[in-house]
Amino acid sequence: MLVCIFLVSAATASAQETPGGFSAQGTAVAQLSIGGMAVNIGAQIGLFSRGQQFRVDVSNLSAPGTNPMVNALLQQFMPQGSFTVVLDRAAKTTTLWSTDKHLYYVNSITASGGTSGSQTPASVAMGVLFDAQVGTVMQILKSVKDYSIYEMSTRLSGRGTANGHPVTIIQYDIRTQKRGGPLSTMSGNVDLADDEDGLPVRLTSAMQGKNIKGSVRLDFRQLSAAAPDPSSFAVPAGYTQTKDPAQILSMPALTSPTPH
Secondary structure, three states: OHHHHHHHHHHHHHHHOOOOEEEEEEEEEEEEEEOOEEEEEEEEEEEEEEOOEEEEEEEEEEOOOOOHHHHHHHHHHOOOOOEEEEEEOOOOEEEEEEOOOOEEEEEEEOOOOOEOOOOOHHHHHHHHHHHHHOOOHHHHHHHHHHEEEEEEEEEEEEEEEEOOEEEEEEEEEEEEEEOOOOEEEEEEEEEEEHHHOOEEEEEEEEEEOOOEEEEEEEEEEEEEOOOOOHHHHOOOOOOEEOOOOHHHHOOOOOOOOOOO
C-alpha cells in the first residue's frame, strides 16, 4: 500500500511538473504482528518511472530481530538476494531479473490487465501487484462497490524537513471493510519534497486488520524528479532467460506441476 501511495503521489507530481518520470532509492522497514507472531522485515528499495515504464529494485531483504524460529520459516519463503521487477505498460510485459544470478523472466499482460500464458502463481502475483499500484481512478472506484465501508481522508499537517529535504506533510486515514469481512485501518504521513517537485521522500503507516497489525516506513535518501535513462528498464546484457521465476528468487518452485 505504501508503494501504491508513493506511485500515485509521484505520478501526480510528474504529470504536473515533469512528465518524464522520477527515481527514488532508500530503505523500507516493517514491524508487524501476524497471527500473534512478531515479524520485522527490512530491505533496500529503489523505485523508478519513465513514461509507461515502472521499475522496483529490492536488495538486502532480511528479518532482523525476528524470533529465530519465525526467521527460519521466513527464510524459506522470502525472496533471496537482489531482484528487479519492471512493468512496461506499452509492451504489456512484466520482467523480473536477478543481478546475482544473471537470470531474467518475462510475463505478458493481456489488454484487460490479466496475465497470459500458464498463469503461474508468480506471474499472477506480479500482475496483481502492478495493477494495484498503477491502477486508474476508475478501476479504484469500481472496486468500492464490493465494500460496506470505504473511507479515505487526507489533510495538510504542516511543513518540516525529512532526509535533507524541505517537505510538506500530508496526513492520511483509510478505513475499509468488505461486505461480511473485518474492518481494516491504515493511517500515517506522506512527506512531499518541496525541492523535488513534490515527490514523496518519507512515508509512514500504522495498520490493523483481522490477523495483522503493525507499522511500515519508507525513507528515500536519493530522490530525483528527472526521468531515468531508458536503459534502466532493459534486461542487462548477458543475462539468461528462465521459465521459472523461482530460480531468480531462490524460492520453492512457483510453476504448476505438469499433468501426466
